Amino acid sequence: MAKPTGERFDHWIDSYAKRAGSLSVSEVRALFAVVSRPEVVSLAGGMPNVSSLPKELITESFEKLMSTKGDMALQYGGGQGDITLRGQIHDIMALEGISSSVEDLVITTGSQHGLELLAGLFLDEGDVVIAEGPSYVGALGIFRHYLAEVEHVYTDNDGMSPEALEQAIAKLKKANKKIKLLYLVPNFANPSGVTLSAKRRPEILAIAKRNNILVVEDNPYGLLYFDKKPPKALRSIDDNVIYLGSFSKILVPGFRVGYVLAPPPIREKLVLAQESAILCPSAFSQMLISEYLATADWQKQVDTFRGVYKQRKDAALKAMKEYLPSLKTTKPDGGFYLWVDLPQGMDSKAMLPLAVKELVAYTPGTAFYGDGQGKNKLRICYSYPTPERIDLGIKRLSNVINLQLDLQQTFGKG
Amino acid sequence: MAKPTGERFDHWIDSYAKRAGSLSVSEVRALFAVVSRPEVVSLAGGMPNVSSLPKELITESFEKLMSTKGDMALQYGGGQGDITLRGQIHDIMALEGISSSVEDLVITTGSQHGLELLAGLFLDEGDVVIAEGPSYVGALGIFRHYLAEVEHVYTDNDGMSPEALEQAIAKLKKANKKIKLLYLVPNFANPSGVTLSAKRRPEILAIAKRNNILVVEDNPYGLLYFDKKPPKALRSIDDNVIYLGSFSKILVPGFRVGYVLAPPPIREKLVLAQESAILCPSAFSQMLISEYLATADWQKQVDTFRGVYKQRKDAALKAMKEYLPSLKTTKPDGGFYLWVDLPQGMDSKAMLPLAVKELVAYTPGTAFYGDGQGKNKLRICYSYPTPERIDLGIKRLSNVINLQLDLQQTFGKG
Numbered sequence: 001m002a003k004p005t006g007e008r009f010d011h012w013i014d015s016y017a018k019r020a021g022s023l024s025v026s027e028v029r030a031l032f033a034v035v036s037r038p039e040v041v042s043l044a045g046g047m048p049n050v051s052s053l054p055k056e057l058i059t060e061s062f063e064k065l066m067s068t069k070g071d072m073a074l075q076y077g078g079g080q081g082d083i084t085l086r087g088q089i090h091d092i093m094a095l096e097g098i099s100s101s102v103e104d105l106v107i108t109t110g111s112q113h114g115l116e117l118l119a120g121l122f123l124d125e126g127d128v129v130i131a132e133g134p135s136y137v138g139a140l141g142i143f144r145h146y147l148a149e150v151e152h153v154y155t156d157n158d159g160m161s162p163e164a165l166e167q168a169i170a171k172l173k174k175a176n177k178k179i180k181l182l183y184l185v186p187n188f189a190n191p192s193g194v195t196l197s198a199k200r201r202p203e204i205l206a207i208a209k210r211n212n213i214l215v216v217e218d219n220p221y222g223l224l225y226f227d228k229k230p231p232k233a234l235r236s237i238d239d240n241v242i243y244l245g246s247f248s249k250i251l252v253p254g255f256r257v258g259y260v261l262a263p264p265p266i267r268e269k270l271v272l273a274q275e276s277a278i279l280c281p282s283a284f285s286q287m288l289i290s291e292y293l294a295t296a297d298w299q300k301q302v303d304t305f306r307g308v309y310k311q312r313k314d315a316a317l318k319a320m321k322e323y324l325p326s327l328k329t330t331k332p333d334g335g336f337y338l339w340v341d342l343p344q345g346m347d348s349k350a351m352l353p354l355a356v357k358e359l360v361a362y363t364p365g366t367a368f369y370g371d372g373q374g375k376n377k378l379r380i381c382y383s384y385p386t387p388e389r390i391d392l393g394i395k396r397l398s399n400v401i402n403l404q405l406d407l408q409q410t411f412g413k414g
Numbered sequence: 415m416a417k418p419t420g421e422r423f424d425h426w427i428d429s430y431a432k433r434a435g436s437l438s439v440s441e442v443r444a445l446f447a448v449v450s451r452p453e454v455v456s457l458a459g460g461m462p463n464v465s466s467l468p469k470e471l472i473t474e475s476f477e478k479l480m481s482t483k484g485d486m487a488l489q490y491g492g493g494q495g496d497i498t499l500r501g502q503i504h505d506i507m508a509l510e511g512i513s514s515s516v517e518d519l520v521i522t523t524g525s526q527h528g529l530e531l532l533a534g535l536f537l538d539e540g541d542v543v544i545a546e547g548p549s550y551v552g553a554l555g556i557f558r559h560y561l562a563e564v565e566h567v568y569t570d571n572d573g574m575s576p577e578a579l580e581q582a583i584a585k586l587k588k589a590n591k592k593i594k595l596l597y598l599v600p601n602f603a604n605p606s607g608v609t610l611s612a613k614r615r616p617e618i619l620a621i622a623k624r625n626n627i628l629v630v631e632d633n634p635y636g637l638l639y640f641d642k643k644p645p646k647a648l649r650s651i652d653d654n655v656i657y658l659g660s661f662s663k664i665l666v667p668g669f670r671v672g673y674v675l676a677p678p679p680i681r682e683k684l685v686l687a688q689e690s691a692i693l694c695p696s697a698f699s700q701m702l703i704s705e706y707l708a709t710a711d712w713q714k715q716v717d718t719f720r721g722v723y724k725q726r727k728d729a730a731l732k733a734m735k736e737y738l739p740s741l742k743t744t745k746p747d748g749g750f751y752l753w754v755d756l757p758q759g760m761d762s763k764a765m766l767p768l769a770v771k772e773l774v775a776y777t778p779g780t781a782f783y784g785d786g787q788g789k790n791k792l793r794i795c796y797s798y799p800t801p802e803r804i805d806l807g808i809k810r811l812s813n814v815i816n817l818q819l820d821l822q823q824t825f826g827k828g
Binding site: 010011012013015016017018019020023024025047048050051053057058059062063066070071073074075076077086109111113116120121122123124127138139141142145180212214240248252253254255256263265266272273275276277278279280281282283284285298314 | 424425426427430431432433434437438439459461462465467469472473476477480484485487488489490491505507523524526529532535536537541552555556559560591594609626628636654662666667668669670677679680683686687689690691692694695696697698699
């Protein structure tokens with residue numbers, strides 16, 4: 001791996017594995033320090049609004065858990081996850097049209113770790129993962145960790161383009177690349193906010209099947225639609241799809257509980273990989289969520305979240321229209337994100353320090369590509385700040401962008 | 415990888431990564447199903463006795479946490495772990511003579527995940543990890559996952575032999591092997607129960623240093639000594655040692671919280687690897703433990719655990735003396751485990767089904783070696799059953815072993 005740029009001598013520089021060279025400080029990570037300053041309006045990190053959850057719902061679940069199954073919750077659990085919670089997840093997935101079996105569900109430390117374990121099962125160095133363009137930054141980091149290559153496929157307001165997918169596969173096959181996974185966030189995607197249309201879903205699945213590519217459907221936001229449900233899950237159309245779900249957005253992320261539904265032979269390996277990596281997911285977190293689902297009106301709580309996020313999305317779009325009317329953005333039907341097109345020649349990463357000086361933060365578009373694309377894009381996350389703060393943040397952002405536009409017009413495009 | 419032996423067709427058989435071939439159902443895993451039947455005395459899985467923890471200590475911590483920092487506990491946290499908890503861990507490590515910095519601590523999903531992340535940073539295919547013989551089954555699984563080779567070094571009642579370590583290194587170097595890690599459980603080791611002597615500690619460290627081998631000290635049991643503290647931690651002698659600690663044994667495993675203390679360049683990479691794998695460890699689990707450490711008399715609670723485990727160790731040794739006086743066992747000064755020598759020619763793995771028929775379970779010795787050694791060894795874990803059940807379990811075990819001995823004497827050694 002390359003020598004680190006810092007001044008400190010690393011005694012172990014020659015001992016690291018090749019994959020350690022893939023680790024780098026991401027754009028998103030650098031932003032975390034900024035986010036924590038209260039005067040900055042952060043439109044950056046994708047944090048859910050946990051303050052919309054009445055804490056007494058958690059307290060009641062905790063008390064019930066400790067009085068009935070305390071010793072079990074504090075002990076090691078099984079490597080596949082709690083069987084009661086798996087049954088409840090089965091019911092949650094049914095809301096998206098998925099018929100599953102508790103035997104094929106694996107509970108993980110957030111769906112992030114589910115994806116990490118899957119990537120470990122499938123990706124050798126040089127293998128290719130096909131993803132939307134743009135795609136989730138955390139997934140790109142995992143694929144990079146396993147020294148895989150990411151091929152982004154053209155994605156518009158209806159999601160990934162089937163024609164572009166066919167072309168990408170043909171190109172990769174011609175180059176003798178081994179395509180292992182097709183990674184998709186079909187609903188209210190991170191970072192674009194777009195949803196794969198009902199028409200395209202079976203088309204994409206048919207292309208993947210014809211080319212023997214395993215489809216991974218990552219769906220943390222599906223239940224957080226604003227007005228109407230998204231099209232049925234890919235997994236509801238094809239049992240060979242691996243489905244990732246999470247409690248981070250429909251409940252809270254602090255418990256780190258997600259899940260994977262996978263075909264039996266893959267699920268078996270996934271459980272073994274999980275046992276190797278962490279022995280077992282937290283019994284306490286799982287059983288607390290299980291009590292919550294059993295006792296609280298959790299669907300009503302999801303409705304509350306949907307209302308909160310819809311209001312914030314409206315505030316973000318309204319502010320964009322008011323302060324930056326010339327810029328194009330996606331119009332999400334759910335989830336947390338707007339994807340903003342800046343004029344050609346602008347560089348959202350270079351602009352970020354100026355934005356922070358104006359007390360607003362966002363995520364630069366390059367974070368969501370593995371190949372340097374996205375320079376004149378940026379992601380706005382509206383899930384966490386109040387509508388008033390969103391308005392203020394986008395107003396501040398417009399000052400920065402308009403100044404850049406003025407400079408461009410005066411001195412020409414850089 | 416090899417085709418699976420089951421009958422089900424795996425559509426993805428040609429898609430798996432090479433490392434997926436390293437996954438196999440371990441001896442310990444197969445036992446979990448057995449353990450759950452109440453009529454079986456399980457001397458197998460290394461479960462702590464969580465019922466010795468007064469539940470109100472957890473409830474008080476929970477209430478305090480939710481009333482003061484609920485929103486923060488339910489949200490995503492930082493990738494390195496909660497800063498307050500890191501400060502408290504600093505104080506816990508000071509009890510073992512370690513002076514650390516909160517900057518160099520990383521909180522992980524159990525110390526298992528700490529080891530997994532470390533292995534990912536250092537191990538390429540074919541690299542060698544040197545370990546005690548026998549060594550922790552969960553560590554061996556991780557090293558196998560990264561396609562590393564494990565070299566077991568002769569270990570006696572004073573821990574790993576420095577002479578044998580020198581010889582092993584010389585042999586490996588002659589074979590042009592790349593030795594990356596020296597993995598040690600110096601206190602009340604799993605599975606042997608032995609402790610690395612004070613005299614050998616600096617000797618082992620000097621050999622590692624001379625050969626530029628990174629030492630990983632895994633110490634989940636150090637505070638669970640029976641009468642006198644173990645010698646000072648390896649990390650207290652050499653700042654280059656990577657130290658793994660855990661709350662699973664001094665509090666409870668259900669929260670899945672452990673920690674890694676590592677030299678700064680390694681720690682930086684460890685945080686990045688953790689963020690890639692799981693985004694962040696559970697804020698809720700960490701902050702709950704932090705409240706517990708701040709409000710409960712946790713050292714008194716550790717004293718309670720020490721008393722419980724000492725009593726159970728005494729019960730196990732007494733029963734071994736009574737029912738199996740001809741067998742040699744280790745005499746642990748702390749921790750959870752006895753390591754039992756069976757007569758030559760006996761096979762503890764082959765004997766296990768007979769033991770389960772007699773309603774007692776243990777872990778076969780081969781689980782703790784990467785190279786097939788340990789056939790005539792077995793591990794007894796005395797931490798979980800009551801002293802009466804331990805006595806009953808070892809009595810049952812003696813029926814099985816004595817029958818095997820009779821058969822051997824009648825028909826000759828197999």
